[in-house]
Amino acid sequence: MFGRVTLPQMLFAGILGIAGGIYIFQPIFEQYSRDQKELKEKLKLVEESEKKKS
Template sequence: MFGRLTFPQLLFASILGIAGGIYIFQPIFQQHSRDQKELKEKLKVAEESEEKKS
């Protein structure tokens, strides 16, 4: 069985790979989330000021 992996080994390697990817890219996901919140708040403020002008 040299070179072959059993199902539990494949499952473990897959879970480990996904978890590692999430761990590595977590700061990027958090920054994107913060940017989206800031953008939404700025848009809300802009809409409120447009309503006041009308």
């Protein structure tokens, strides 16, 4: 059985790969989330100022 990979080994490697990808890209996801919150707040402020002008 030399040179073969068993199913548990493949599952373990897959889980490690997914966890590693999440760990590496976590700052990018957090930055995107912050940017979206800022845009939502700015849009809310613009809408409020337009209502006051009307």
